[in-house]
Each structure stands twice: as structure tokens, then as C-alpha cells.
Amino acid sequence: MVNPIKSIYLDNAATTAVAPAVVEAMLPYFTKAYGNPSSLYELGQQAHGALTTARDQIAAHLNARSQDIYFTSCGTESNNWALKETMFAYQSKGRHLITSSIEHHATSHSCAWLEKRGYEVTYLPVDADGLVDPAVFEAAIRPDTVLASIIHGNNEIGTIQPIRQLAAIAHEHGVLFHTDSVQTVAHLPVDIADLGVDMLSASGHKFNAPKGVGLLYIKKGVRTRSFMDGGAQERKRRAGTENVPYIVGMARALDLALSTLTERTQTETELRDHLIDRVLAEVEHCRLNGHRTQRLPGNANFSFEFVEGESLLLTLEQKGIMASSGSACASGSLDPSHVLLAIGLPHEIAHGSLRLSLSHETSREDIDYTVEAIKQTVTHLRTMSPLYEDFLAGKKQLSAVK
Amino acid sequence: MSYSEKVMDHFSNPRNMGEIAKPSGVGTVGNAQCGDIMRVYLDINGDGIVEDVKFKTFGCAAAVATSSMATELVKGKSVQDALKVTNQAVCEALDGLPPVKVHCSLLAEEAIHAALWDYAEKNGIVIEGLSKPKSDIHEDEAEEEY
Numbered sequence: 001m002v003n004p005i006k007s008i009y010l011d012n013a014a015t016t017a018v019a020p021a022v023v024e025a026m027l028p029y030f031t032k033a034y035g036n037p038s039s040l041y042e043l044g045q046q047a048h049g050a051l052t053t054a055r056d057q058i059a060a061h062l063n064a065r066s067q068d069i070y071f072t073s074c075g076t077e078s079n080n081w082a083l084k085e086t087m088f089a090y091q092s093k094g095r096h097l098i099t100s101s102i103e104h105h106a107t108s109h110s111c112a113w114l115e116k117r118g119y120e121v122t123y124l125p126v127d128a129d130g131l132v133d134p135a136v137f138e139a140a141i142r143p144d145t146v147l148a149s150i151i152h153g154n155n156e157i158g159t160i161q162p163i164r165q166l167a168a169i170a171h172e173h174g175v176l177f178h179t180d181s182v183q184t185v186a187h188l189p190v191d192i193a194d195l196g197v198d199m200l201s202a203s204g205h206k207f208n209a210p211k212g213v214g215l216l217y218i219k220k221g222v223r224t225r226s227f228m229d230g231g232a233q234e235r236k237r238r239a240g241t242e243n244v245p246y247i248v249g250m251a252r253a254l255d256l257a258l259s260t261l262t263e264r265t266q267t268e269t270e271l272r273d274h275l276i277d278r279v280l281a282e283v284e285h286c287r288l289n290g291h292r293t294q295r296l297p298g299n300a301n302f303s304f305e306f307v308e309g310e311s312l313l314l315t316l317e318q319k320g321i322m323a324s325s326g327s328a329c330a331s332g333s334l335d336p337s338h339v340l341l342a343i344g345l346p347h348e349i350a351h352g353s354l355r356l357s358l359s360h361e362t363s364r365e366d367i368d369y370t371v372e373a374i375k376q377t378v379t380h381l382r383t384m385s386p387l388y389e390d391f392l393a394g395k396k397q398l399s400a401v402k
Numbered sequence: 403m404s405y406s407e408k409v410m411d412h413f414s415n416p417r418n419m420g421e422i423a424k425p426s427g428v429g430t431v432g433n434a435q436c437g438d439i440m441r442v443y444l445d446i447n448g449d450g451i452v453e454d455v456k457f458k459t460f461g462c463a464a465a466v467a468t469s470s471m472a473t474e475l476v477k478g479k480s481v482q483d484a485l486k487v488t489n490q491a492v493c494e495a496l497d498g499l500p501p502v503k504v505h506c507s508l509l510a511e512e513a514i515h516a517a518l519w520d521y522a523e524k525n526g527i528v529i530e531g532l533s534k535p536k537s538d539i540h541e542d543e544a545e546e547e548y
Contacts, residue, residue, distance in 0.1 A: 273508035310462035348434030386458040
């Protein structure tokens with residue numbers, strides 16, 4: 001079916017629509033105030049002024065100093081920069097880095113890259129809810145540990161880590177702390193001074209700014225090297241002409257998001273809980289992945305036994321629902337999501353996962369329609385599943401994971 | 403990655419999906435760890451013709467579509483001709499598969515072979531050109547009553 005009746009976008013953790021007000025704020029910087037912020041004449045200074053204003057607004061929203069906000073092209077760049085350049089800069093102290101086993105690939109693949117170059121990485125385990133144990137973190141710290149990087153809100157299962165507590169532990173031992181806040185900025189109150197982190201990554205397109213703009217907060221005094229060599233932009237730490245319209249857009253998007261943060265997250269959380277409650281009550285043999293309450297307001301992640309994720313996604317798409325899955329087939333690799341495996345799911349359950357991520361535009365009607373669609377889809381796919389046939393015949397046990 | 407219209411058609415409206423109560427042969431291949439399991443049921447008559455065939459699949463759209471197409475291709479054929487249904491034939495009949503999904507068509511071929519092997523064993527016959535299936539998931543579960 002090519003033209004489903006409905007169109008329900010439940011993949012806001014992947015990306016969001018650019019808000020019309022954001023587009024409007026950006027437009028002048030494409031065709032009118034298009035100067036290079038480094039140029040001395042008026043046209044350049046207009047752009048420079050817009051950049052300064054955007055930086056000040058963002059810094060104020062995140063409770064950080066303007067000088068400590070560095071604009072990047074995306075969250076992935078921010079994570080690469082924070083990890084690689086900090087490890088290089090502090091080589092004389094040591095070559096050990098601590099991270100979790102549920103990081104985004106921007107972090108975990110940067111870690112793997114560092115390992116190939118002689119750095120040592122400890123991947124902290126997480127519990128069944130996806131939480132890092134602060135005591136386990138503290139025990140992993142060594143005299144040569146330079147940096148710890150722990151994701152704030154997990155992009156797949158939505159679990160929110162106790163970042164303030166983890167950063168405090170790191171600092172007691174003289175270890176720098178970075179957090180990937182790509183899923184949390186604009187979705188939770190993120191106060192950098194309160195969190196106490198040394199570095200923090202964020203990305204505009206997760207909160208209705210365009211794709212292609214992000215930021216890295218680097219606390220004053222942290223000796224992170226430049227990730228891009230070239231001109232003197234971003235206080236000589238990130239060369240390259242600043243993407244003025246996108247940066248202006250990101251600042252406007254954050255403004256908008258934070259002006260409605262309390263009511264928006266409350267509504268999203270209620271809808272999310274309604275979704276979770278209904279699915280768990282009405283679909284047999286399924287589980288919620290991630291922490292029940294300590295989770296991102298818009299995130300729900302389920303595993304359905306005896307069902308494979310890609311088939312689930314394509315069937316839901318035919319019913320007009322856009323979502324994502326941690327199955328191997330959906331990712332193009334042979335293994336299901338490392339996050340789902342890290343919380344202890346067996347491979348075959350991890351293959352049957354479904355992530356639904358809500359936005360402020362999601363309605364209760366959308367959620368109820370989605371629950372009905374999930375019920376129909378799971379039932380349909382189970383009638384096709386030899387695993388379900390074996391289960392019904394008593395030849396196969398349910399997964400022990402509940 | 404995108405699927406051909408034929409793949410989507412066979413995924414959305416799978417042919418021959420289901421079970422056969424008293425099959426002449428059943429084969430199950432694949433492994434839930436990798437995310438694909440296919441089971442094929444064959445009903446073979448006294449003349450050695452595949453009269454009916456059914457399948458069940460746990461897996462992605464390509465796995466479902468290749469199972470569906472493979473069953474279509476062996477239906478009505480002699481055992482010898484059914485054996486000649488290759489993964490390439492299944493792929494071509496579906497107007498191709500994305501490169502990362504070609505292994506699914508291999509699984510469909512193996513599932514047919516595993517069902518034929520089961521048929522041959524039950525009837526104490528040797529089907530020329532057929533070797534014991536390697537990836538039958540029940541291979542290492544011999545103690546199970548299956």
C-alpha cells in the first residue's frame with residue numbers, strides 16, 4: 001500500500017521537522033545578511049552580531065558562559081571532538097577513557113578509533129533498565145584515566161543517567177566528564193552548571209532546528225585541542241566559516257522549545273505513559289525496554305517476542321506509522337542493537353524491538369491508532385512466525401527477560 | 403535500501419503462508435540470533451510431485467518475500483525440479499534484492515532443501531544431489547522430540 005490514510009510520525013528521536021518560526025528566523029541570513037562573520041565591513045558584522053546573539057541565547061538557556069559554547073556541524077562531530085581531542089591533549093596524564101556500553105555510535109566508534117591508536121577504553125555495563133551504577137563507575141577510575149563520557153538520555157531506550165552524580169564522582173578523582181546530551185537538550189531542563197560536566201554535546205535537528213548544526217560546550221580550562229585546523233573561528237578551536245543561518249535557527253529553536261518545556265514534556269510524558277500502559281496491557285509477550293520512569297518524555301521502546309523488527313516497521317509504515325527498530329535487518333548489520341544486548345536482551349528478543357518517539361504534535365488519537373496498529377501487526381506477524389508456532393506447541397519457552 | 407514492488411507484494415500478501423497438518427517433509431533453517439528463521443512444509447504425492455507447500459518465517463521483509471516466492475516456485479514441481487530452485491532463481495523472480503539481503507534468498511533455498519531431506523529420510527530414499535542441510539536450527543537439539 002503506497003498511500004496510507006494516516007501519516008503519524010513517531011520517530012522524533014531520529015529527527016524532527018524544522019519549525020516554521022525557525023525557518024523564518026534563518027531566512028535573512030541566506031540572502032540578505034549573508035556576510036562572513038570574520039569580515040570587517042557591515043555585512044560581515046551583521047552576521048557576526050547574529051552569531052554572538054545566538055551564542056548568548058543558547059548559553060543563557062543552558063546556564064553556561066557564552067565563550068564556552070562552540071558551534072559544530074552535528075552531535076556526531078561534537079562527540080568525536082570531545083573524545084579524540086581531549087584524549088590527545090592529556091596524553092601526558094594517561095591514555096584511559098571510561099564510557100558506557102549503551103553510547104551512541106558517535107561515541108562508541110570514536111572510542112574504537114582511539115583503541116586502535118593505543119588508548120584504553122573501559123565500557124561500563126548497565127543494569128536491566130539501562131542505568132550505569134555510580135559505584136561501578138568509580139571503581140573503574142584509574143590513575144591514568146583522563147576522561148569519562150556517558151550519554152545523558154539514551155537515544156534508543158530513553159533511560160536518563162544520573163549525570164550530576166557521575167560527574168561529581170569523576171571530579172573527585174580528577175577525571176574530566178563529557179556527556180552526550182543530544183536527546184536531552186530542549187527535552188529536559190539541561191543546566192550545565194548544575195550538571196557539573198566539563199563538556200556537553202547537543203544537536204539542533206533533535207529540537208526542530210535543521211540538520212547540520214550542533215554544539216559542544218567546553219568548560220573554561222579544559223585543554224581540548226582544535227578538531228578542525230584552519231582559520232581563527234570559534235576562538236581558534238573549530239576552524240571553518242560559521243554556519244550563521246543554521247546557528248541562528250538552532251538558537252531560535254531552543255528558545256521556542258524552552259518556552260514550552262514544562263507543559264510540553266508533561267503532555268508528552270502523559271501520552272508516552274498511556275502508550276506504554278496500553279501496549280503492555282493489550283499485547284501479549286512483550287516488554288518495555290529502558291527505565292519505566294527515569295526516561296525521556298517522548299520515548300517508548302518495546303520488544304515483541306516471536307516478531308522481527310524490520311517486518312514490524314514495514315507493516316506499520318503501510319498503516320501510516322513511522323518508527324524505528326533495533327533489529328539487525330533494520331540497521332543493515334548482522335547484530336541487533338548493542339544497547340538492547342547491553343541491557344541483557346537475548347538476540348532474538350532484541351530483533352523484535354520497536355522505538356516510538358513522540359513530539360509535541362503527537363495526539364492521543366495518534367497513540368490510540370498506533371496501539372491498534374501494533375496489535376494487528378504483531379498478531380499478523382506471529383501467525384507467520386515459526387517461533388510462535390513452537391511456543392504454542394510447547395516446544396519453546398518465553399524469554400526469561402521480563 | 404529499498405525493496406522492489408514484487409518483494410513488497412510478497413511481504414504484504416505472502417503466498418502459501420501457514421502449516422500442513424501431516425506434511426511429507428518439514429525443514430527449519432536459520433537461527434533467531436541472526437534474526438531469520440524459515441520453516442517449509444511439503445506435501446509430496448506418490449508420484450514425487452510437490453502437491454502443496456506452506457511456510458512460516460520469522461524475519462525481515464526479504465526473508466518473508468523469499469519464502470513466499472520459493473514456495474511458489476516449487477509448487478507443482480517434481481522433487482528433482484524442486485531441488486533445482488536456486489537462490490538466484492528466487493532473487494530474480496522477485497526482481498532482485500538489496501545486496502545486504504541476498505543471504506535471505508539463500509535461506510529460502512536451504513529451507514526447501516531441509517524439507518526435502520526430511521521427506522527423503524522419512525521415506526528411506528536418496529534424492530540425488532541433495533546433501534544434509536547444515537543450518538537446520540534443530541541440528542544441535544537432537545534430544546528434543548521433533
